[in-house]
Amino acid sequence: MMVIKYINLLIYYAAARHLPGSDRPYSFGSRRIRAVLCRRIFKKTGKNINIEHGAFFGNGDDIEIGDNSGLGLDCMVSGPLIIGNNVMMGPDVMIYTQNHNFSRTDIPVISQGNSDKRRVTIGNDVWIAARVIILPGVTIGDGAVIGAGSVVTRDIPPMAVAAGNPARVLKYRK
Numbered sequence: 001m002m003v004i005k006y007i008n009l010l011i012y013y014a015a016a017r018h019l020p021g022s023d024r025p026y027s028f029g030s031r032r033i034r035a036v037l038c039r040r041i042f043k044k045t046g047k048n049i050n051i052e053h054g055a056f057f058g059n060g061d062d063i064e065i066g067d068n069s070g071l072g073l074d075c076m077v078s079g080p081l082i083i084g085n086n087v088m089m090g091p092d093v094m095i096y097t098q099n100h101n102f103s104r105t106d107i108p109v110i111s112q113g114n115s116d117k118r119r120v121t122i123g124n125d126v127w128i129a130a131r132v133i134i135l136p137g138v139t140i141g142d143g144a145v146i147g148a149g150s151v152v153t154r155d156i157p158p159m160a161v162a163a164g165n166p167a168r169v170l171k172y173r174k
Contacts, residue, residue, distance in 0.1 A: 016037055017056075022052060034051040058078050063077065064083065076095070088126070091130050091131070093132050095134045098117045123140055125143045126146070129145075132152065141159070146162055147170075151164075153167065
């Protein structure tokens, strides 16, 4: 089983990642090709997923993506990550689940290693606009909208419209 996963990873990063975006008239089924490969790479995938041109997800370990959801153009994500159903993701989104340790001052930061991974959870019916950065351990509630260029450092409640650096709730959809 692991051999199949690594063969699919090789095909994805060598070729499928570089195929045209799914909205291009000359896409030649690139959306379908990437979806088929990612079904064999990710921990769990729903129906009708869309992995766009240039998406980077490491080895895909511990990534779950729901029905009708996608990874945007040139995004960079890592697991543990749960993406719900009907999630739209704009281009250049970055989702981090780990950070560098930096608490000690007697040794360089580069020598302190990484923190433990913290799961990021994105609810159902969420829109993450272009160039959003989501930091480790964040949960974005169902129906939330995250404005372009935001840096999400803490949980966003359901139906919230949040934006800024750091992102803060501006209003609610209901």
